[in-house]
Amino acid sequence: MRKFKTLTLFATAALGISMVFCGHNQALASSIKVVGKNGPISSEVAPYLKKGTVLVPINIIGNFGLSNLNMSWDNTRKQVRISYRKVMITVKVNEKYGIIGDERIPLAQPAQMKHGRVMVPVRFVGEALGEPVAWDAKTQTVPLGVQR
Secondary structure (H helix, E strand, O other): OHHHHHHHHHHHHHHHHHHHHHHHHHHHHHOOEEEEOOEEEOOOOOOEEEOOEEEEEHHHHHOOOOOOOEEEEEOOOOEEEEEEOOEEEEEEEOOOEEEEOOEEEEOOOOEEEEOOEEEEEHHHHHHHOOOOEOOEOOOOEEEEOOOO
């Protein structure tokens, strides 16, 4: 009986600890804010941090506040193409590189699918578009195209 109580206590403690830490990670992931030239940008799927890289839903890129920015999704190839001015960017889901023009560039994290949305590494896309990208760890904010 004593072993059962000890085991129950241990299991309860482990479950409680995992709930605290898992909940904490989810809160951090959903607390990332993105700010474009026209103010805060919202999305149905929250940006998240993965191994030091912020991934954002592709629709956030379309809301940077850049005129003449075009995006297209190829569902067969699982890739997104973004054109702006004379720059063509291609990012393919789960590929370790992105393409700017004809040049393959290694990505810190590949694009991913999350809740039916394409999540892209915001620094790669923003800088490829010629826009400044920063990360404010204190406020969990990514200012896009905003001079700091």
